Every structure is written in C-alpha cells, then in structure tokens.
Amino acid sequence: xxxxxxxxxxxxxxxxxxxxxxxxxxxxxxxxxxxxxxxxxxxxxxxxxxxxxxxxxxxxxxxxxxxxxxxxxxxxxxxxxxxxxxxxxxxxxxxxxxxxxxxxxxxxxxxxxxxxxxxxxxxxxxxxxxxxxxxxxxxxxxxxxxxxxxxxxxxxxxxxxxxxxxxxxxxxxxxxxxxxxxxxxxxxxxxxxxxxxxxxxxxxxxxxxxxxxxxxxxxxxxxxxxxxxxxxxxxxxxxxxxxxxxxxxxxxxxxxxxxxxxxxxxxxxxxxxxxxxxxxxxxxxxxxxxxxxxxxxxxxxxxxxxxxxxxxxxxxxxxxxxxxxxxxxxxxxxxxxxxxxxxxxxxxxxxxxxxxxxxxxxxxxxxxxxxxxxxxx
Ligand code: 8OZ
Numbered sequence: 001x002x003x004x005x006x007x008x009x010x011x012x013x014x015x016x017x018x019x020x021x022x023x024x025x026x027x028x029x030x031x032x033x034x035x036x037x038x039x040x041x042x043x044x045x046x047x048x049x050x051x052x053x054x055x056x057x058x059x060x061x062x063x064x065x066x067x068x069x070x071x072x073x074x075x076x077x078x079x080x081x082x083x084x085x086x087x088x089x090x091x092x093x094x095x096x097x098x099x100x101x102x103x104x105x106x107x108x109x110x111x112x113x114x115x116x117x118x119x120x121x122x123x124x125x126x127x128x129x130x131x132x133x134x135x136x137x138x139x140x141x142x143x144x145x146x147x148x149x150x151x152x153x154x155x156x157x158x159x160x161x162x163x164x165x166x167x168x169x170x171x172x173x174x175x176x177x178x179x180x181x182x183x184x185x186x187x188x189x190x191x192x193x194x195x196x197x198x199x200x201x202x203x204x205x206x207x208x209x210x211x212x213x214x215x216x217x218x219x220x221x222x223x224x225x226x227x228x229x230x231x232x233x234x235x236x237x238x239x240x241x242x243x244x245x246x247x248x249x250x251x252x253x254x255x256x257x258x259x260x261x262x263x264x265x266x267x268x269x270x271x272x273x274x275x276x277x278x279x280x281x282x283x284x285x286x287x288x289x290x291x292x293x294x295x296x297x298x299x300x301x302x303x304x305x306x307x308x309x310x311x312x313x314x315x316x317x318x319x320x321x322x323x324x325x326x327x328x329x330x331x332x333x334x335x336x337x338x339x340x341x342x343x344x345x346x347x348x349x350x351x352x353x354x355x356x357x358x359x360x361x362x363x364x365x366x367x368x369x370x371x372x373x374x375x376x377x
Pocket of ligand 1: 034065075186187243
C-alpha cells in the first residue's frame with residue numbers, strides 16, 4: 001500500500017499542479033478524442049491546430065489516439081506520428097497550444113485486432129495477441145461501420161518490433177513538440193488485448209498468467225520511458241470497459257498487478273477509465289481505490305465526471321486529475337465555465353464527431369465569443 005492521500009480545498013480543481021515533468025495550470029484534462037479528420041498521409045489537418053489551441057486552457061490536453069506505425073491503423077483518417085510529414089503537421093498543433101500557454105501530450109496507440117484488412121499493407125490481416133476476431137466494428141470512409149477483420153496472432157519474433165515502434169513514435173512525438181506521450185492501454189486495442197484473457201490466449205511468455213499478459217504493456221512502457229523520460233509518460237487503462245469486446249475473467253487481480261508494475265517506473269500519471277467508456281460508471285464491480293492505493297504517482301480519473309464530481313474527486317483526493325471528453329468537445333472554454341458554474345453547450349449532431357470538417361470541430365462557441373458557431377455555420 002502506498003501513502004494515504006491528503007484532502008484538498010474545494011477550489012483545487014482550478015489550481016496549478018506539478019505532474020511529472022509538466023507544470024499544469026489546473027487539474028482539468030482534455031481526454032484523448034478520436035475525430036477522424038487527418039489529411040493525406042495521416043497528417044493532422046491544418047485546422048487541428050485551431051481545435052486544440054481553442055482548448056489550451058485545459059490543464060493538460062491529451063491529443064487524439066495516434067498510430068505508432070502503419071500497421072497500427074484501425075480506422076479511417078486517424079493521424080500517425082512516425083513520418084516526417086506527420087511530425088511537421090503535429091508541430092503546428094503543439095506550437096499553437098504552447099502559444100496559448102497549454103501543455104499537450106499525444107496518445108500513442110496500436111489498434112491491434114480492432115482493425116481491418118483494408119488498412120493493412122497488401123490487404124493482410126491485422127495483428128492481435130491471438131487469432132480471435134473482436135465483436136466490434138470500425139469505420140471505413142465511404143463504407144461506414146464494418147466488422148473488424150479476424151487478426152493473426154503476432155509472432156513472438158515480431159514483438160520487439162512493436163515495442164520499437166512505440167519507442168520510435170515517442171521520440172518523434174517529442175520532436176513534434178509534444179510535452180510527452182500517453183500510451184493507449186485501454187479499449188481493446190493492442191496493449192489492452194494482450195492484458196485480457198478474452199483476447200489473449202497465447203501460450204508463450206506474453207500469454208497465460210497475469211504476469212505474462214502484462215508483459216507487453218510493461219515492456220512498451222519501459223522502452224518509451226527510457227526513450228523520453230518516465231516523467232513525460234502516462235498510461236491509460238480501462239479495467240472493466242467492454243469497449244471493442246474487451247473483457248477479462250479477473251480484472252481486479254489483473255489490474256492490481258499492472259498498476260504495481262507501472263508504479264516502479266516513476267511515470268507522469270496513470271489514467272483510468274472507470275466503468276464502461278462513455279456509459280455506466282457502475283457497469284461492473286471494481287475497486288478503483290484499491291487500484292489507486294498501489295500507485296504512488298499522479299492518478300487521473302475519467303468517465304462521466306461533471307463539475308461537482310470533479311471538484312469532489314480532487315478535493316477528496318480520490319484523483320489528482322480528472323479528464324473530460326465530450327464536455328471538452330462541446331466547450332472549448334470548459335475550465336472557465338466550470339469556474340463560474342456557467343451553462344454548458346450541448347454536443348452538436350453525432351455525425352460531426354467522427355470525420356467531417358470545421359462544423360462540430362472548431363465552431364463551438366465560447367463565452368467570450370458566443371456567436372462563433374452561428375457566424376461560421
Ligand atoms: C471512438 C471511435 C474510434 C476510436 C478509443 C480511440 O475508444 C478510441 C476511439 C473512440 O479509445
């Protein structure tokens with residue numbers, strides 16, 4: 001058990017915090033949000049810089065899930081961070097956020113079995129821990145939602161290459177001006193799929209026991225921490241979220257072990273999705289306090305937090321940071337609105353979430369500019 005957590009004041013959500021190598025202006029975080037608006041070459045679009053800069057008053061921005069390699073892609077128009085063009089595109093984003101006084105990391109992912117042959121070189125099968133198809137869909141531009149493909153199991157000999165891809169993308173992320181990276185260890189993508197026995201039925205050193213299933217996540221974390229410094233690395237986990245057919249027979253034991261392993265690195269933070277992503281927080285029984293007790297560093301909580309829940313979580317020290325997804329899409333100035341208990345904008349039509357242009361992306365009004373959306377639409 002790690003040290004007990006002292007309570008804070010009711011205004012602590014809005015006060016500065018040191019998180020690893022980052023000096024944050026407040027404890028409100030913009031969660032990573034897939035928006036499927038990357039351009040040719042999977043380069044972040046020019047207006048991504050505007051979108052993120054509009055939200056730079058968040059204490060921390062976690063930029064959308066971003067591929068570590070071509071193999072890592074699972075959806076249309078999600079950006080990468082492994083080519084010169086992608087790095088140059090991200091540089092316009094990080095410069096714009098820094099110019100507004102913000103701090104920004106990028107979420108690095110490999111989608112693993114949540115992918116489709118059409119995204120893979122020569123139409124090959126995507127890779128996963130085992131050749132078990134996830135009961136989930138992906139989005140392919142022009143085709144809509146389609147079942148993901150049956151993956152092939154990664155060969156043991158290929159695993160060092162996957163770890164190297166994460167390490168390389170992390171080094172390119174810093175070159176692109178990001179303050180750090182978050183590893184996507186959630187939602188059924190490659191790292192989470194290795195963790196969970198619903199997807200991982202390997203019989204080698206990366207499957208079977210909890211220790212073995214946690215090995216890939218911990219090795220990737222170690223490699224990335226070695227490359228850019230552990231105090232610039234966060235890890236996102238979703239212990240019980242059923243997103244993308246993710247499930248495990250004993251998540252509490254699994255994640256207790258994972259977090260104890262992560263605790264040894266001196267990471268910037270661990271980011272935990274409580275319950276079903278975007279859905280019921282009590283979707284499945286899980287003791288998040290017991291998990292948090294196994295980690296000495298900064299704890300970021302996510303999923304369905306509103307203003308009062310976030311104030312209470314920070315004041316009561318059940319979390320050190322709280323991340324918000326849809327609220328930050330709809331409210332670029334969410335921090336100012338929470339500070340003053342101002343009304344919140346509703347989300348625009350769901351068709352604007354994934355793919356499209358400026359509408360539903362850069363045209364949400366702020367309190368300072370309440371007619372921005374009307375003027376542009
Ligand atoms: C929604 C649509 C596509 C991907 C995740 C990156 O669930 C995602 C994602 C969310 O973490």
